[in-house]
Amino acid sequence: MTDESVQAPIEPRAVNIAHAWERAYWARRFMVPVEQVEAAVAAVGDDPPRVAAHLGRDWPGHEPAT
Secondary structure (H helix, E strand, O other): OOOOOOOOOOOOOOOOOOOHHHHHHHHHHHHOOOHHHHHHHHOOOOOHHHHHHOOOOOOOOOOOOO
């Protein structure tokens, strides 16, 4: 039985690295150092799938809820 009131998480639309806490979030999310996230955004822009691909990571990169 599924609970239709439970929704999948909404994925961010941009890799925002303007603040330290945002850089830390993305570093944890992609499991890479902050400097790699910053370099990836500088290289390919702030689109999460493109940043993930540049870092060699899957997007969204987490297990779906069961």
